[in-house]
Amino acid sequence: MRIGFFTKLFTVILMLLLCAIGIMVFQALGIRDDVASSEDHRYRSLLLAGELFQSSEDLTRMARTYVTTGNPIYKHYFFDILDIREGIKPRLQNYPNTYWHLADVGKSSVAELGEPVSLFEMMRNEGLDKQETALLWEAKIKSDKLTILEKQAIAAVDEIQARGKDKLTIHWSPERQLSIDLLFGERYIAEKAAVIAPIQQFSDLLDTRTQAEVKDGLARLHRHILVVMTLIVIAMLAVAATIFYARRAVLLPLAQLRSEVMNIAQGDYAARCHIETHNELAELGGAFNSMALAIEQDIGKREETEESMRQAIAIFENSSEAMIVTDAENIIITVNPAFTRVTGYTSDEIVGQSPDILNAGLQGEASLLAMKTSLVANGYWEGEMEGRRKNKDVYIEWRTMNAIYNDDGSVHRWVTLFSDITAKKKSEELIWQQANFDPLTSLPNRHMFHNQLKQEIKKADRFGSSIALILLDLDNFKAVNDVYGHNVGDLLLKEAAWRLSSCVRGIDQVARLGGDEFTVILGSLKSLISINRVIRDILHRMSEPFKLGDEIAYVSASIGVTFYPHDGAGAESLVRNADQAMYAAKNKGRNCFSYFTHTLQEAAQIRMRLAGDLRSALAGNQLQLHYQPIVEFETGRVHKAEALLRWHHPKLGLVSPVDFISIAEETGMIVDIGDWVFRMAAQQAKVWRASHSAPFQISINTSPVQFRKNVDLHKPWLDFLQELELPGQSIAIEITEGLLMDVSPDVTSKLRSFREAGIEVSMDDFGTGYSSLSYLKKFDIDHLKIDQSFVQSLAPDSDDLALCEAIIVMAHKLGIKVIAEGIETSEQRDLLALAGCDYGQGNLFSEPLPADRFEKFMNAAQSEANRSVSM
Incomplete structure (x- = not known):
């Protein structure tokens, strides 16, 4: 067995034994506490039983005294005792004689009242078992029967006093004798004796239970003491076994190893140590044998070292890295040819000087201090630094310095290797600059x-x-x-x-x-x-x-x-x-x-969901065109209408164009939607030109996105008009002033194609953007639409009226018709008509309507116009 493993095993066993001993001792202390707790429980339970008996006695004494004397203070004491026992009134804290000496307690400033709690609740909280609780409950029931008799006696005396009213002397009466008989009669005495019997049984039962618990606790305590003694004996045996093992497996092999070491010290390099154990000492013996063998092979290794030195010299002379060898004082002893190639200094010029000549004035004090600290502490430093060639050019080098130590630990030589990384650094800086x-x-x-x-x-x-x-x-x-x-x-x-x-x-x-x-x-x-x-x-x-x-x-x-x-x-x-x-x-x-704001985030999420839903809106027939009439002021007739897009979302209901047109423009879906709008409007124009008015015209709104270079809309639209056999005048396209800012050939060619086909062009929301007369002249605008922001506040002698009049005069001078948007009141209509405006559009005439309702509106407007002409 290995010494380390045995040591760990012994330590673990000893710690387990000590832990077990500690646990058993702790449990023994717990058993002692359990015994004490049983005794304490018995004491408190007997106090509660005694208190029940004592309260019954006090109630009897107070009731009898009141019946015999008629003094109301004893009646008061009687009900106080009863209320305290039943938990109606608070009881004294830490005071066992709760039910007597009440008068003295009331006068004492030391006594403190606690929370109201019934005596039986205190018994239940004490943790009595079912049989003990039943005995006390039986005693309480019998005590309550006595209390009923006592209350009857007190009530009889109260009735006598009520008849005597304010008389101080209570005369003898049959009722009084009846009260005394109730409290001193045989029935009362028998009931009184019945209260004591269950309390005595409770005391006996409690004593029996307590004695059994104490006996059981002492038995368990004896067993724990026996186990602790057994564990102590086992621990002592473990220590003895450890001592025996240490002598056999450690001390004897150490003595053998010491003997062989002495032989080596005396020059016997063939000495070998054979340890029979299988632990760390056996490994030490093997290491000793290896050392002895190494000494024998020392001469061969010396020859190998000399060969290594020759190889090192060859590497030094032929290395591509510059090398410097300095003494302990950092004076150059020798350099290799690569050093001359990098710095321009020859060996004769640099030997005997300090290497600092290459870096003088180029390094910061902090960098030099960090380098010297590392060399002193570790004998090694590696890092980037600047150098100066013989011709004064500055270059960047990567330098490595190592110390070679003497046997006593002092520095023998410093070896420095460095290479010129100037070109590499410039390349890295350029790459970093381009990347960042x-x-x-x-x-x-x-x-x-x-x-x-x-x-x-x-x-x-x-x-x-x-x-x-x-x-x-x-x-x-x-x-x-x-x-x-x-x-x-x-x-x-x-x-x-x-x-x-x-x-x-x-x-x-x-x-x-x-x-x-x-x-x-x-x-x-x-x-x-x-x-x-x-x-x-x-x-x-x-x-x-x-x-x-x-x-x-x-x-x-x-x-x-x-x-x-x-x-x-x-x-x-x-x-x-x-x-x-x-x-x-x-x-x-x-x-x-x-x-x-988080409102913006929520709006962005809503826009994202709308963008996803909008992709299926066209295919799902969720889009619809509503039409708002454009009324000619001079005749009151309706020959024009603006097609307005509506989206009936299956879940959100009607979605405002303000919420989804910008999304369609950002995603590019406006191109397909705009194409659908054109075709639906063209088809509707053909119907109304045939049924109502031959020159009827529908205007559609366009987006700058539809005029981009990669969008081809004019040719398919013109082909569709020819397919429907409709002239270009049946459709007008509305553009914004922002589009006219883009004077690219693509925009110009598309607008020119529409003009050549007869499609009229209206400038929408005129006056709110980058208005310019040059744009109006350059793009041949047919209609100007005055933005509703100028119409809403229109009033006589107002700035908005002056502005509208100026726009109308300017447009007419250029041969352009004017349409006013957002007309809500008759006053706005009359002011615009008086100013010479050609057309009006707004909720005063009609809100945007689906095609079927718009057709009814036109029929009604035509009838009204005919009626006006006939009149």
Whole structure:
């Protein structure tokens, strides 16, 4: 058996024995406590039984005294005792004589009252068994019978006193004699004796039970003591066995090993030690034999060492790494040829000098101190440092230094190896720069931004601070690229990056995520006021004109802001939150900012679900066109209508176009939906041109997405009109002013194709966007639609009326008809008609209607118009 295993085994056995002894002793103490607890239980139970008997005695004494004397204080004592015993009134704390000396207790300031609790409840809480409880309950029932007799006697005396009213002397009466007979008669005495019998039985039963528990506890205690003594004897035997084993397996082999060591010391290198045991000493004997064999082979090893030295010299001379060997004082003794190739110094020029000549003035004090500390402590150092060649050129080297020690532990030589890694470092720096920085603006790119954000989050967690993440997107940047070209767009991005960096502190992180998206990480926040100032500065700087060579461009910024840890727990959630807030700023009209709220997150989730549902809306026949009439002011006739899209969601009901059109545009589904709208409107126009008015025209709304380069909509639409044998005038397309900002050839060619086919073009929401007369002239607009925001507040002599009049006059000068949207009142209609507006549209005339209801509306409008003409 191995010594280590035996030691562990003995330790485990001894610890188990000690633990067992401790457990048995602890259990013996518990048995002693159980015996004491049984005695204590007996004492308290007897007190409660005695209290039951004593209370019965006190009730008897008080009742008899009251009956014989008529003094009301004894009646009062009687009911006090009864209320305390039944738990109606509080009882004295830690006072066993609860039912007597009441007058003295009342006067004592020391006595304290406890909680009301009945005597029988106290007995039940004491944990009496069923038989004991039954005996006490029997005694209480019999005591209660006595109490009934006592109450009857007291009631009789009360009746006598009631007849005597205020008389101080109670005269003798038959009722009084009856009360005395009740309390002193044989029946009462017999009942009194019956109370004592179960209490005495209870005491006997309790004594028997207690004696049995004490006897059982003492027996168990004796058994535990016997087991403890047995375990102690086993522990002593284990110690004796250990001593015997140690002598046989350890001491004797040690003596044998010592004898053989003495032989080796005297020069007998053939000495060998043969230990018969199978433990660590046997292994030590084997190691001793190996040592003796090693000594015999020492001469051969010396020859091998000399060969190794020759090989080391060859490696030293032919190594591609520069090597320096210095003495203990760090003076160069020798260098290899590679050293000369790297530094330019020959061996004759450098031997005898300090290696510091290569690095003088290039290393910081902290770096030198760290290197010297490592060399002194460990005799080794490895790291990167700068060096200077003989021609004064600076290079970067990777240096390794090792100490060679004497037998006494002092340093004998220092060996230094280094290689020139200048080209490698430049290559790594270039790769790192390309991987982490935007080549156009030199700002950190998306990869570096995410690393910086994670570091800032860790810093905020460590110091308990907050950070703000700002996501910025340039408004109308695409238009700059399309109009002036990508070279000018790149200049704008560089200028925007410089402006953004100038608005924040030096410790803040600015990055370009790609395209025209930038981010700013603001750390160590102190107040929201500073955030608002930074955001206002950014918005102001970005809205200033950009002078880009010979061109001047105007853009703005939409900003989303989110905070850590308030809004999100990680980098990904923060970026997502900032993106949602940024799109909320764009939806508010751009050139503004928005803070992230959980409402935005919920809205984004709703948009995501709507986007998924919208994909099946077209195939599921959930889309429907409603039509709103466009009334000609001069005649009151309806020759035009605007087709308005409605989505009847199977679960959500009617979904507003405001909620899903932007989703359709973002996902590109607007192309298929717009094509469906055109075809449905064209088919409906054919029906109404045949049944109501030959020049009837339906206008449809279009999205800038439908005019993108990769969307071919004009040719299929024109082919569909020819298939229906409809002229182009049957359809009008409504575009927004934002589309006219995009003067790309694709937009221009599509609009020109529609014009050549006779399809009219209306500019929707005129006056709310980038209105320009040059756009109206360039694109041959047929109708201007005055936005309802100008019509809603229309009143005589108002600014909105003046603005509407100016738009109408301007449009008529250019040969453009004007349609006013959102007319709700007759006053608005009359003011617009007086100003010369051509058409009106709004709920005053009709709300948007399904096709069948719109047809009824047209029939009614035609009848009204004919009636007006006939009159």
